[in-house]
Amino acid sequence: MLRYTVRRLGQLMLVVLALSVLLFAWLRALPGGPVSALLGDRATPESEAALRADLGLDQPIVLQYWRFVARALSGDFGTSTGVQRGTPALDVFLQRFPATLELAVLAILIAIAVGIPLGYLAARRRGRILDNLSITWSLVGIAVPVFFLAFLLKWIFAVQLGWLPASGRQTGGIDATRVTGFYVLDGILTQEWDAALDAFVHLLLPAIALSTIPFAVIFRITRAAVLDVLDEDYVRTARSKGLAGAVIRRRHVLRNAMLPVVTTIGLQTGALLSGAVLTERVFNIPGLGQALALGFERKDFPVLQVVILASAMTYVLVNLLVDLSYAAIDPRIRTR
Amino acid sequence: MAIGTSRKERIDSLAESSATETGVSLAASAWRRLRRNPVFLVGASIIGLFVLLALIAPLIAPHDPGVRMLADQVSRATNSIPPAQEGHPFGGDQHGRDLFSRVLLGSQQTLLVAVLATVIGLGGGLTLGTLAGAFGGWVDSLVMRIVDVMLSVPSLLLAVSIGALFSAQTQFTVILAVAIVQIPVFARLLRGTMLAQRESDHVLAARSLGVRQRSIVFRHMLPNALGPVIVQSTLVLAVAIIDAAALSFLGLGAADDSVPEWGQMLGNAQNVIDSHPHLAFWPAACIIVVALGFTLVGESLRDALDPKRRR
Numbered sequence: 281m282l283r284y285t286v287r288r289l290g291q292l293m294l295v296v297l298a299l300s301v302l303l304f305a306w307l308r309a310l311p312g313g314p315v316s317a318l319l320g321d322r323a324t325p326e327s328e329a330a331l332r333a334d335l336g337l338d339q340p341i342v343l344q345y346w347r348f349v350a351r352a353l354s355g356d357f358g359t360s361t362g363v364q365r366g367t368p369a370l371d372v373f374l375q376r377f378p379a380t381l382e383l384a385v386l387a388i389l390i391a392i393a394v395g396i397p398l399g400y401l402a403a404r405r406r407g408r409i410l411d412n413l414s415i416t417w418s419l420v421g422i423a424v425p426v427f428f429l430a431f432l433l434k435w436i437f438a439v440q441l442g443w444l445p446a447s448g449r450q451t452g453g454i455d456a457t458r459v460t461g462f463y464v465l466d467g468i469l470t471q472e473w474d475a476a477l478d479a480f481v482h483l484l485l486p487a488i489a490l491s492t493i494p495f496a497v498i499f500r501i502t503r504a505a506v507l508d509v510l511d512e513d514y515v516r517t518a519r520s521k522g523l524a525g526a527v528i529r530r531r532h533v534l535r536n537a538m539l540p541v542v543t544t545i546g547l548q549t550g551a552l553l554s555g556a557v558l559t560e561r562v563f564n565i566p567g568l569g570q571a572l573a574l575g576f577e578r579k580d581f582p583v584l585q586v587v588i589l590a591s592a593m594t595y596v597l598v599n600l601l602v603d604l605s606y607a608a609i610d611p612r613i614r615t616r
Numbered sequence: 617m618a619i620g621t622s623r624k625e626r627i628d629s630l631a632e633s634s635a636t637e638t639g640v641s642l643a644a645s646a647w648r649r650l651r652r653n654p655v656f657l658v659g660a661s662i663i664g665l666f667v668l669l670a671l672i673a674p675l676i677a678p679h680d681p682g683v684r685m686l687a688d689q690v691s692r693a694t695n696s697i698p699p700a701q702e703g704h705p706f707g708g709d710q711h712g713r714d715l716f717s718r719v720l721l722g723s724q725q726t727l728l729v730a731v732l733a734t735v736i737g738l739g740g741g742l743t744l745g746t747l748a749g750a751f752g753g754w755v756d757s758l759v760m761r762i763v764d765v766m767l768s769v770p771s772l773l774l775a776v777s778i779g780a781l782f783s784a785q786t787q788f789t790v791i792l793a794v795a796i797v798q799i800p801v802f803a804r805l806l807r808g809t810m811l812a813q814r815e816s817d818h819v820l821a822a823r824s825l826g827v828r829q830r831s832i833v834f835r836h837m838l839p840n841a842l843g844p845v846i847v848q849s850t851l852v853l854a855v856a857i858i859d860a861a862a863l864s865f866l867g868l869g870a871a872d873d874s875v876p877e878w879g880q881m882l883g884n885a886q887n888v889i890d891s892h893p894h895l896a897f898w899p900a901a902c903i904i905v906v907a908l909g910f911t912l913v914g915e916s917l918r919d920a921l922d923p924k925r926r927r
Binding site for chain 1: 761764765768769770771772773776777780782783854858861862865866867879882886889890893896900903904905907911912915
């Protein structure tokens with residue numbers, strides 16, 4: 281188990297290293313570049329050359345990469361040139377990361393809380409109305425562009441009905457103490473319940489929009505897995521030896537059906553990060569997605585490097601955790 | 617030499633017939649199940665309808681989708697956009713072009729984006745996946761590491777990174793960005809099924825009969841590994857349309873919008889969506905229905921090709 285973990289972590293490092301090389305070269309191949317994005321129309325050949333030298337972009341790319349890695353190892357990822365000019369890129373990331381994580385966590389919680397029970401119920405009532413309705417719902421959920429759904433939710437519940445806030449992370453001017461940067465958590469930690477509730481209410485619409493695709497996938501995998509397990513001989517055996525229905529469902533059906541579901545949840549991390557870019561834009565949430573969109577627009581290399589590398593690491597790390605959690609659910613894997 | 621060649625060919629054809637002539641073929645039995653599946657019929661009808669629409673759109677569209685015929689009713693200052701009126705059932709768009717005609721003709725570009733993106737993604741994925749799955753060893757390791765790096769970046773970020781690489785965004789750069797994202801998915805999928813094929817008895821049998829490597833790969837492994845890939849391509853047709861819309865939404869759609877495409881129309885409607893939701897509604901509704909159609913067909917294909925459900 282330990283050897284496996286170490287090997288996977290080694291692979292993770294290799295993937296990140298390879299990605300950093302590709303990303304570095306890739307960004308510098310983008311048309312425009314930070315110099316013209318910064319100077320715009322006011323650019324003169326002299327000021328361009330001066331800024332280029334200032335940013336270190338006049339050096340050979342291999343040397344630039346080498347300096348990037350050397351500094352990155354000591355925690356210096358360069359200074360933002362466009363998203364928040366003058367702020368260290370790592371700080372830009374750290375300021376925005378909580379917003380995106382809060383949104384993604386709530387979205388995946390909604391998806392799990394609705395998807396797994398519904399998938400289980402649909403499988404047990406296969407072919408009945410609940411099954412058909414939830415299948416239809418999940419199929420439509422996949423077909424709807426996330427940002428359109430976000431707009432639709434915003435239009436109905438924020439603009440027309442006025443039940444929920446339309447944008448931002450918290451009502452402006454609210455008296456809230458910042459501790460971790462996770463607004464809901466901050467409110468709970470400092471026992472400022474109104475601030476926590478306010479932040480939570482702001483999260484609801486974007487999180488619901490973001491949860492549709494993970495929900496649809498989790499629902500369908502759960503349903504299929506439960507159907508497969510219900511067919512198994514050991515379930516029939518358990519039933520025939522007179523075990524209580526609740527025991528069969530909990531110990532025999534659910535536990536065995538959860539294995540593919542857990543993988544799916546891990547794989548949804550990528551979809552969540554992608555979707556966050558879109559929902560954050562619709563609801564004007566200052567998160568990583570917004571930093572990325574702005575970063576590409578203004579060719580902010582340091583910010584893009586940190587954000588993309590960190591997203592990739594999160595994604596790969598979550599999937600490693602998922603693989604490790606198999607062992608906890610499935611004792612057969614532990615022996616291998 | 618002549619004898620040797622003819623023997624090889626005989627073995628090849630023998631091994632091939634042993635692989636294909638096993639009662640009812642998978643394709644035939646899959647088709648039999650598909651024909652009876654209402655999910656497939658609904659999905660196929662939706663797609664059939666929209667393909668037909670795309671074909672006859674130029675004939676039935678009342679106006680040229682590129683002409684700003686209602687431009688006099690458009691005003692930035694008062695944020696007014698031509699409402700529905702005689703001859704223009706959906707009204708006009710932000711530039712005063714007939715919305716109904718644009719939605720109709722949008723079917724052409726949208727389906728083109730879906731098909732081209734899928735074909736490019738599939739082609740790239742097939743090549744990489746076949747290389748990795750057929751040869752194994754260092755080829756496999758190399759290809760899979762590249763694929764892993766690509767897969768480690770969330771799909772939309774990858775598409776955005778690729779889209780941003782071009783100095784001018786056109787419909788083709790959108791297609792390319794959407795397609796490249798799918799390459800690692802197809803490659804991984806195909807490699808997985810090919811690896812399973814490599815270990816299977818019929819490939820072992822073919823190999824021990826002395827069938828050439830090339831014909832093992834192309835005649836024995838690839839055809840049997842294609843099922844999941846076909847299912848995936850159907851699903852990708854839907855994903856491609858939605859991803860293209862997302863790129864437009866993020867400002868990386870085609871700059872020229874004289875030829876309408878639903879994703880682009882939806883993306884461009886974001887600034888007026890609060891005051892004029894119908895500009896987003898029509899293209900969005902079309903995208904949802906077509907994507908649903910492709911998804912339904914993909915899902916029913918998956919069920920039909922799954923040997924476990926062969927009853």
